[in-house]
Amino acid sequence: MSHTETALPPISEQNRYIGKSVSRPNAVRLVEGRGTYVDDIDMPRLVHVVYWRSPAAHARITRIDASFARLMPGVVAVVDGVEMAKICKPWVATLSHLAGMKSAPQYPLAIDCARWQGEPVVAVVAETRAQAEDALQYLVVEWEPRPAVVETETALDAATPVIHEALGDNLCFTRSLDTGGVDDAFANADAVAEVTFQFGRHTGVTLEPRCQISDFNPSEKRLTVHHSQQAPHMMQDLYSRQFGLPESNIRVICKDVGGSFGIKVHAYPDDFATVALSIMLERPVKFVADRLESFTTDIHARQHRVTGRIAAAKSGEILAFEIDDLTGIGPYSMFPRTSAIEGNQVVNLVGGPYRHQQYRAKLNVVFQNKTPTCQYRGVGHPIACAVTEALVDAVANKLEIDPLAIRKQNVIRDNAYPCAGASGVKFEGLSHEACLEKIALMMDYPALRAEQENLRKRGVYRGIGFAALIELTNPSAAFYGVGGARISAQDGATIRLEPTGVVTVMVGVGEQGQGTEGIFAQIAADVVGVPMSAIRVVTGDTDVTPYGGGTWASRGAGIGGEAVLQAGFALRKNILSLAAVILKRDAETLALRDAQIVDTSTGESVMPLSELGRIAYFRPDTLPAGVTGELMVTRHYAQRDYPFIFTNGVQASLVEVDVETGFVKLLKHWVVEDCGRVINPMLVDEQMRGAVVQGIGGALYEECLYDDGGMLQNGNMADYLVPMAAEMPDIDVAHIETPTKSSVLGAKGAGEAGTAGAPAAIMNAINDALRSFNTAVYSQPITPEKVLRALGTI
Amino acid sequence: MDNSMDTTLDRLTVQITVNGQLERREVQPRQHLIDFLREDLGLKGSHVGCEHGVCGACSVMLNGKVVRGCLVLAVQADGGSVETIEGITKSGVAADLQAAFIRRNALQCGYCTPGMLTAALDLVQSRPAATREEVREWMSSNYCRCTGYQAIVDAICDVLAERAATTKAKIGAEK
Numbered sequence: 001m002s003h004t005e006t007a008l009p010p011i012s013e014q015n016r017y018i019g020k021s022v023s024r025p026n027a028v029r030l031v032e033g034r035g036t037y038v039d040d041i042d043m044p045r046l047v048h049v050v051y052w053r054s055p056a057a058h059a060r061i062t063r064i065d066a067s068f069a070r071l072m073p074g075v076v077a078v079v080d081g082v083e084m085a086k087i088c089k090p091w092v093a094t095l096s097h098l099a100g101m102k103s104a105p106q107y108p109l110a111i112d113c114a115r116w117q118g119e120p121v122v123a124v125v126a127e128t129r130a131q132a133e134d135a136l137q138y139l140v141v142e143w144e145p146r147p148a149v150v151e152t153e154t155a156l157d158a159a160t161p162v163i164h165e166a167l168g169d170n171l172c173f174t175r176s177l178d179t180g181g182v183d184d185a186f187a188n189a190d191a192v193a194e195v196t197f198q199f200g201r202h203t204g205v206t207l208e209p210r211c212q213i214s215d216f217n218p219s220e221k222r223l224t225v226h227h228s229q230q231a232p233h234m235m236q237d238l239y240s241r242q243f244g245l246p247e248s249n250i251r252v253i254c255k256d257v258g259g260s261f262g263i264k265v266h267a268y269p270d271d272f273a274t275v276a277l278s279i280m281l282e283r284p285v286k287f288v289a290d291r292l293e294s295f296t297t298d299i300h301a302r303q304h305r306v307t308g309r310i311a312a313a314k315s316g317e318i319l320a321f322e323i324d325d326l327t328g329i330g331p332y333s334m335f336p337r338t339s340a341i342e343g344n345q346v347v348n349l350v351g352g353p354y355r356h357q358q359y360r361a362k363l364n365v366v367f368q369n370k371t372p373t374c375q376y377r378g379v380g381h382p383i384a385c386a387v388t389e390a391l392v393d394a395v396a397n398k399l400e401i402d403p404l405a406i407r408k409q410n411v412i413r414d415n416a417y418p419c420a421g422a423s424g425v426k427f428e429g430l431s432h433e434a435c436l437e438k439i440a441l442m443m444d445y446p447a448l449r450a451e452q453e454n455l456r457k458r459g460v461y462r463g464i465g466f467a468a469l470i471e472l473t474n475p476s477a478a479f480y481g482v483g484g485a486r487i488s489a490q491d492g493a494t495i496r497l498e499p500t501g502v503v504t505v506m507v508g509v510g511e512q513g514q515g516t517e518g519i520f521a522q523i524a525a526d527v528v529g530v531p532m533s534a535i536r537v538v539t540g541d542t543d544v545t546p547y548g549g550g551t552w553a554s555r556g557a558g559i560g561g562e563a564v565l566q567a568g569f570a571l572r573k574n575i576l577s578l579a580a581v582i583l584k585r586d587a588e589t590l591a592l593r594d595a596q597i598v599d600t601s602t603g604e605s606v607m608p609l610s611e612l613g614r615i616a617y618f619r620p621d622t623l624p625a626g627v628t629g630e631l632m633v634t635r636h637y638a639q640r641d642y643p644f645i646f647t648n649g650v651q652a653s654l655v656e657v658d659v660e661t662g663f664v665k666l667l668k669h670w671v672v673e674d675c676g677r678v679i680n681p682m683l684v685d686e687q688m689r690g691a692v693v694q695g696i697g698g699a700l701y702e703e704c705l706y707d708d709g710g711m712l713q714n715g716n717m718a719d720y721l722v723p724m725a726a727e728m729p730d731i732d733v734a735h736i737e738t739p740t741k742s743s744v745l746g747a748k749g750a751g752e753a754g755t756a757g758a759p760a761a762i763m764n765a766i767n768d769a770l771r772s773f774n775t776a777v778y779s780q781p782i783t784p785e786k787v788l789r790a791l792g793t794i
Numbered sequence: 795m796d797n798s799m800d801t802t803l804d805r806l807t808v809q810i811t812v813n814g815q816l817e818r819r820e821v822q823p824r825q826h827l828i829d830f831l832r833e834d835l836g837l838k839g840s841h842v843g844c845e846h847g848v849c850g851a852c853s854v855m856l857n858g859k860v861v862r863g864c865l866v867l868a869v870q871a872d873g874g875s876v877e878t879i880e881g882i883t884k885s886g887v888a889a890d891l892q893a894a895f896i897r898r899n900a901l902q903c904g905y906c907t908p909g910m911l912t913a914a915l916d917l918v919q920s921r922p923a924a925t926r927e928e929v930r931e932w933m934s935s936n937y938c939r940c941t942g943y944q945a946i947v948d949a950i951c952d953v954l955a956e957r958a959a960t961t962k963a964k965i966g967a968e969k
Contacts, residue, residue, distance in 0.1 A: 023896050030904025031892040031911065033839020033879030040838035130822075207843045207851055207905045207939055220937070254897030258841070259939050291844045513902030515942050686899045687943055693942030717848035725943040726934040 008677055008737055011565070014529055014579050014593045016319035017522035021682035022532065024518035038211040038228050038288070045283040046213070047276055048129040052122040052139050053296065054114030054204025057148035057369035057710025058163070061112055061615045064122055065140035072138055077281060079123045081109035088276045089242050091104030091267075095483030098340050101173040104164035108273035113146070115163060115331035116369050117711055120270050124276055125285060135421040148369040152305065152328035152499060154721035155366035158476060159660035162329050172333055173340035173365040176348055179422055182360040185320035187779055189311035193394035196370050198704030198779040199383055203305040204376055205722055208258020211287035212271060214278035224251045225275060228245025228258065230265040230512060231550030236542045237486045238267050238336060244517035254540035260512040261377040261694065263298050265334045265552045266285065267631045270297070282646035295715035299343060300704055301376035301503060303328050304383050304719035308350070310391035311358075316401045318410045319424070320358035321351040323387060327365050330372035336485045340365050344502050345380025345472070348423050350388050352470035353432050353648065354410045359422035369710045375552070377694055381471060381756030386699075389467045389658035393767065402446060404766070407468050407650075408436050421470075428641070430648040430738045432468055435672040438734055439466075443670050448654065456772065458633025461657045462667070465770070467757040471647045473675070474558035474740065478643035491555075492546025493563035495524060495571045497631040499617045501595050501610035502534045503571070508548020509560030510540040514751060516556045520564045522679060523745070527568030528575075529592030530609065546634055555747020557639055557679055558645065562743040566635035579612055641742040647749060649673040651692070653765040654729075659773070659791060662784030663701060664766055666729040670756070674736040677750035684750045685733040691754025692731050697723045699759035705782050808872040812837070813881025814874035818840035821868045828852040828863025830871075831878060839879035839908050843937065850936030853909035854878050860916045860935075888915045890956060902940030910936045914950050918957060926951055 012018065022316045029035050037592035066078035090105040100550065110121045116438040120140060126132035154160050155170045163170055186192055204722075213226040222247060229235055232252040240247035271698045274287040289297065291552045311319040329339035348359040396406040411420065420426050438443075445464075477489040494506040507522045511517045517537040518602045525532040538544055548562075549555065554768050572592055579597045580587035583606060591598050596605035613671065615622060616629030639645060654668040671688050678684050699722035705713040739746025761781060768786070775790040788794045805820040810834060818844045818943035819834055826891050831854065845864045855877035870938030882888050894900070894928065901907040910933070917924060917932045924932065929950050930943070 024899065027899070027901055027904070028894045030901055030907050031895050033908040035903065035904050037838075039842065041831075042836075130824075158961065205937075205939060206903075207849060207937060208903070256905075259860070259903045259905060261939070265912045292845065379806060513904060515899070515902070543961065682899050686902065689942035689944050690940045694939070714845060717844045718846070722937060722939070723942075724934040725930045725947060727949060728930070728943050730944055733940065794838075 004229040008023060008739060010724060012526040013591060015526055017366065017511050017532055018526045018679055020680065022518065022522055022680055024515045025521060026517050035210055037256045037258050040224050041213055042227055043215065043284050046113060047125050047127055047281065047285055048132050049123050049125045049277055049285050049287050050129065050132040050136050051126065051270055052112065052136060052141055053118040053293070054119045054121055055144065056114070056145050057117050057145040059143040060146055061110070061114060061121060061141060061143050063142040068138040068140065069124060069135045072131065072135035075124065075135045076127065077125040077277065078139065079277060079280065081107050081111035081121065082274060084109050084276045085111060087243060088272050091242065091335045091670055093335040093338045095338050095480065095485055096172055098338065098344060098793060101338065101340050102167055103172060104167060106269065106332045106335065108269050108276055116371050118293065118371060120273060123273055124275055125281065127595070137527040148579045148675060150368060150370070150706060150708060150710045152303065152326050152366050152368060155328065155368055156364070163369065170367040171341070171364065172367055175344060175347055175363045176353065177358050177359065177361045177423060179357060182322055184322050185651045186309065186356040187683050189316040189396050191312045191397055191398040192309060193391055194309045195390060195394055195778050196304045197308065197387055197390070199302050199304040200781055201300045202523040202698050202702040203295065203298050203300045203704060204261045204262050204263035206259035206261060207644045209291065209294045210264060210268065211288040212274055213284055213286045214275040215284035216278040216282060218282045221245060221276065221479065222249050224253065226263055228251050229254050230260045230510065230552055231487065231708060232510065232540060232542050233508065233547050234487050234550060235267065242272055243275065243279065243791045247731065251543045254510050259410055260551065261464040262379070262552065266299055266337060266374050268297065292715050293718060295704070295720065296371055296712055298369045299334055299376060301373050302698060303373065304346065306383065306387050308387045308391050308667050312395045312399060312416045314399065316399060316406050318354050318392070319355045320356055321388070321391065322360045323350050325363045327362070328370065329365055330370050331367055332372055334372045334374035336487065337375055337480060341375055342373065342380045346384045349381060349384035349470065351423065352421055352425065353412065353468040355412050356422055360549065370706060375692065376754035381469065381752065382695060382698060382759045383575045384762040385467055385469045385756050386763055386780070390763055393509035393764050397771065403466050404436065404440060406621050407466060407682055408433070409437065410415060411468060412673065425646065426642050427646050428740055429648060429738050430470065431674045431727060431738045434649055434736045435648060435650040436468070438736060439652055439672045441734055442672065442734055443522035443652055459697055461473040461659055461769040463655050463657065463765040463767065463769025465653045465761045465768055467651045467760035469649055469753060469757040470667060471554065471749065471753040471756050472644040473554035473647050474639045474645035474742070475553045475555060476639050477480045477645050479553060488547055488549040490636050491548035491559045491563050492544055492634055492636040493560070493567040494632065495567040497571060497575060497613055499613040501530070501608065502536065503528055503530055504536050504538060505564060506538045506545045507564060508545050508561050509551055509556045512551060514556060514687060515680060516551065516560065518683065519557055519561060519679045523561055523564045524568045525759050527565055528572050530595040534595055546636065556752040557747045558743065558749055559639060561679060562637040562719040562745045563635055565745045566637060567633055569634040570635055571631070574614060574630045574633060578616060579607060579626050581624060582612065582615055583607060637743065645740045645742055645748050647675050647753060649753050649757060649762040653761035655762065655769060657766055657769040662787035664782065664787065665697065668729065669729045669731040671731060671733045672736060673733065673750065673753055674738050675750035676739040677737060677746035678735055679747055681735065684735070688733045688754045689752045691733045693723050695758025696728065698753060699762040700781050806869055810871045811875040812885065813877060819894060820956055823867065823869050825868045827854070827866040827868050829869050830868035831863060831876070837880055841908065847938070850904050851909045853912040853936065855912060860913055867950050875915065879911065882912065882915065890953050891915060891918065894952045898945045898949040898952070900941060900945040900949040901906050906936060906938045909947060910938065918949065918953055922954065923965060926952060959960050
């Protein structure tokens, strides 16, 4: 089912790599343990920082006494928030296009009051990490507990304490959307289904924790930050502004990054604190989060309570959706992307695949004393998709219509594009109908239904669940730039012919394992006309690459890939122009294939590329006057045709529910995905599989559990359950290709759709299995306990 | 301050053969094997993931058995023999697994990969007839957030099949 080659026409003269399942060149060093992650880096005079973090959800800090800690062996400095605030400005994370949004000033280290368990308060720096941790035990911090705002449902009540008095209340952001006609649609409907959904908080659990080395050179006021990060230029800009340094003085380097998923695209308080310490101490400072710090300070996501309604006619036609979403984001909106985006996305995306015209949504985003939440793989999509798809199943059940049939009936037609969805989101071109057709064939749907029926007679409860979805990719400046966030929507690629004929490609979009550098090499090799082995890709260094946004919102292939494509075309053109001069021929008669300049009429080599490189660099004296080889070119690309280029897909899940124990066994998962032109089918398939499993984690296992006082109860990997190999199903992936016309490459994003659709497909499959008991579970993660409660067993 | 606070004073000498090379070093009794390998010997191929024995990123071979470097103290390895991904790579003992991981794209960020390969090596050596289900079960010792595991399972199953075919051919040739 997978690893099929693209069916689209080639975009380069010699098409050898684009559309093929080529192995990633950078995988070699990783399988040999020769990568370079931040914690692998050592340097002279490097010191290590650990942070004293708030032990309570809400605490007034009354006294900090570092006198004992300072006497401990190896201790270099102990620094509090007041001292640090002298060199680092506070920030307020809002976006102007999210009208009325508010948040409070936040400092690298909390001053006077800590507002979530894990918020950094005091920095302890020592020559080794062990020494810093030893000294931490002798740091005296006195604090008084303050009432914590834990529940989102009561966060806005008059009786609930206000976390930031200056803000007046605990409301960060609210939004309403109403197309009109919703009440009429529900009044005239033949069937209405209403469901209240709960989505648990979960987090990214990157295997490599967040980490950085900040190195300040006082002589030139030059700051170098080695960072495990997805957006190096964004961090360069933020360090520049918060510390008042010219951005050209700041270099952010991201070598190998051990998993990101959105966890590493935000600016954390301890990022700024570690930089501040290196400026204060004038030496390199390393911070590596331990696992408890990861659980309490990496962003969380997805804590939503959504009440949803759907209206449908007897024919099966979906008439309207309505949702009311309440989400809790912690005590601060996260810098600089803000914590209102996830809820905003839920409002934009509910009902996304369907043709209904009536939609109403309400969103409240509230503050609470828990770890801040922000954008994590899928960003709102898993919530919106689960709500939409469960409502579709609920109303189909009432009308006794097959779940696949009601989707086929209601999705936007493949020939209806471009068009807009009921929420106002604009679609360039999607393929819901083709995807539904394909998945039914892949899974042999009628046979599965027959098998399900037979097994049910024997007391085996299997369920089949579908999830149609849309995914926002290739964002324009509409995401952040228009709201005032200095996050580049544009990306660039510089491509250089070296004298020997090899090609170096430098790109603003970096690699965190997706295979980004691999696909850039495929594109460059095909477009320039050299073998992939002649391509070297460099990313993740603000001193070296063109300016760019980095990796987020599934933009790496679509935006970065197009920049590489355009730069490659330009370099090829320059090479052929120079070859024409050297060979005294018309450039039109020449082509570049396999690193050879060839005669297009005979296909035979007339000059190796290395010879052109030799002449251009070492013997320009032999070239005619006025001729210079421009063998390094830069091209940029920003998607400006639509706010976002949406993709679509459908997933299906087959599960077996043990009605005695409530355990869910995942038997099989299918994905049909349309991400436009597939540059590397194997890599896209693997993005899908990894993302599906991440979605399964949220659907079945993962939740950050808090007690009534706002204390995290399961901040370790034994108690916070993540998917492991044994429980995961095999996942079949297939593709439909509807290339975007907004670029020559035609690629859309593929990184997040798996996470977007899996929770919905799993939930629908479980509820399909439970259907004969007339019960359903709408609270994720769907634990065995919740299944047994739904069954009335406990 | 009382010198008893200074745990750095308290050191023991260990002799550990690491990737075939005898290392004689002074270590703190509290130092974990993974920190000894990474910090003292500069072998950065094994990674620290959870530091509480769940994720498997720090898996190394100690006296021929897979251990978690964060659950073993360096002093416990005294007199023993340790193989890390650097040694495993150099000896070529897992070359087919490494090639299969690349071919199947059984790694993305690569942070789990050295530990994953170490666990996989133990599997293919000790359970040459493992089924796909047994591979999934065995590899549940190691956490990967990127791949969803299928490609890892596929890669290991490929190697099991290749090794079985080679063994069969060898036996056939001997006959």
